[in-house]
Amino acid sequence: MKTSFITLVLAAITAVTAHPVKRAGGVDDTTVLNFALTLEHLENAFYSQALAKYDEQQFQAAGFPSWVRRRFAQVGEHEAAHVAFLSSALGDKATKPCTYKFPHHDPKSFAALSQILEGVGKLAVIMAARSYD
Incomplete structure (x- = not known):
């Protein structure tokens, strides 16, 4: 997922820095x-x-x-790097984070929820990529 995400982001950033492209429905880069x-x-x-x-x-x-915890820490570092990269690319147009509260109460429920969030994230990137067709 990370490779396809990075490819999508790099392609979009190239387009944004050149000139934003309006898509159907008013969606731009x-x-x-x-x-x-x-x-x-x-x-x-x-x-x-x-x-x-x-x-x-x-x-x-x-x-x-x-x-296992070290692997989750590594994933967390990647997520922080993604935020930094996208925020830098978007500059003053970057959306700000919200305050989040997640329903986990121990490492097992955290691990289970991480699978769901990563799956949703992957699907969201796939659907967003379709706007580039």
Whole structure:
């Protein structure tokens, strides 16, 4: 997913920096990139909040191997980088993050919700990419 996302973003940024293109229904490149940024803000907050809440011991007590929390931290770092990249590309047109509250109460519910959010994010990127057809 990350490779296809990055490809989409790079293509859109090239178009934005050249000149925004209006699509059917008034959707332009800036709108598409802000849609992606909104999703990245959500994912960034999700991982940041959970990783601040659950330490490695809690992940292990929940039955996860010792490396799992570190992998989630790595994903969280990627989400933060996506936010920084898109925010920089959009400049003063970048959407701001909201305040998010996620329904997880332990590492297992966090991991389950991460699968759902990543799936929704992937589908959203696919649907946004269709505006480029």
